[in-house]
Amino acid sequence: EIVLTQSPGTLSLSPGERATLSCRASQSVSSIYLAWYQQKPGQAPRLLIYGASSRATGIPDRFSGSGSGADFTLTISRLEPEDFAVYYCQQHGHSPWTFGQGTKVEIK
Amino acid sequence: QVQLVQSGAEVTKPGASVKVSCKASGYTFTNYYIHWVRQAPGQGLEWIGVIDPRGGSTVYAQKWQGRVTMTRDTSTSTVYMELSSLRSDDTAVFYCARAAAVSCFDPWGQGTLVTVSS
Numbered sequence: 001e002i003v004l005t006q007s008p009g010t011l012s013l014s015p016g017e018r019a020t021l022s023c024r025a026s027q028s029v030s031s032i033y034l035a036w037y038q039q040k041p042g043q044a045p046r047l048l049i050y051g052a053s054s055r056a057t058g059i060p061d062r063f064s065g066s067g068s069g070a071d072f073t074l075t076i077s078r079l080e081p082e083d084f085a086v087y088y089c090q091q092h093g094h095s096p097w098t099f100g101q102g103t104k105v106e107i108k
Numbered sequence: 109q110v111q112l113v114q115s116g117a118e119v120t121k122p123g124a125s126v127k128v129s130c131k132a133s134g135y136t137f138t139n140y141y142i143h144w145v146r147q148a149p150g151q152g153l154e155w156i157g158v159i160d161p162r163g164g165s166t167v168y169a170q171k172w173q174g175r176v177t178m179t180r181d182t183s184t185s186t187v188y189m190e191l192s193s194l195r196s197d198d199t200a201v202f203y204c205a206r207a208a209a210v211s212c213f214d215p216w217g218q219g220t221l222v223t224v225s226s
Contacts, residue, residue: 037213044217044219045153045203045216046215047212047215050212050214056214088152090212092212096155097143097155097158099152099154100152102152
């Protein structure tokens with residue numbers, strides 16, 4: 001099983017600041033099989049990034065993904081009020097599909 | 109538009125079973141897999157398993173084998189997940205999500221809260 005470790009657990013930032021979230025895999029993951037999701041309280045997760053760096057439909061360009069091998073990053077260039085949420089990375093290339101434990105981006 | 113609509117919240121007792129449904133619309137039902145994901149209160153996302161609506165084949169996470177059964181009804185474009193031998197720590201929100209083969213999950217259903225309590 002591929003274990004995904006996200007860091008930090010919580011990120012306290014102000015609107016307008018840059019957020020950098022990390023996702024590290026226990027073994028190499030092909031970039032095409034790495035996705036990021038956003039989840040707000042009481043809502044289902046929403047796909048943000050697929051293929052490590054491609055934005056899903058309707059996702060603003062302040063969200064960007066990068067990385068390869070075992071290290072991946074989600075960057076939010078300038079935080080908007082609606083971006084404060086929990087973010088999960090996922091690998092979907094090897095069964096069992098696995099998620100990171102999540103990074104909470106909270107208002108400072 | 110593509111949509112997955114899940115059945116409503118359930119309250120059930122320890123030892124019982126529960127069956128949650130996920131009705132798909134807006135696309136060809138048999139062209140995409142349906143995955144199920146669990147989220148315990150205040151916790152992260154845990155993959156349970158997947159069903160191929162075309163033939164009904166399933167793959168379950170090892171942890172859930174023996175307790176989960178996924179089925180589908182192509183006439184109504186609905187997938188079902190049944191969990192048996194429920195325990196209080198099974199209390200969680202269960203999501204269904206669509207995926208192409210070896211693809212990410214998009215979209216997700218709205219979630220179904222299953223509460224296990226005596």
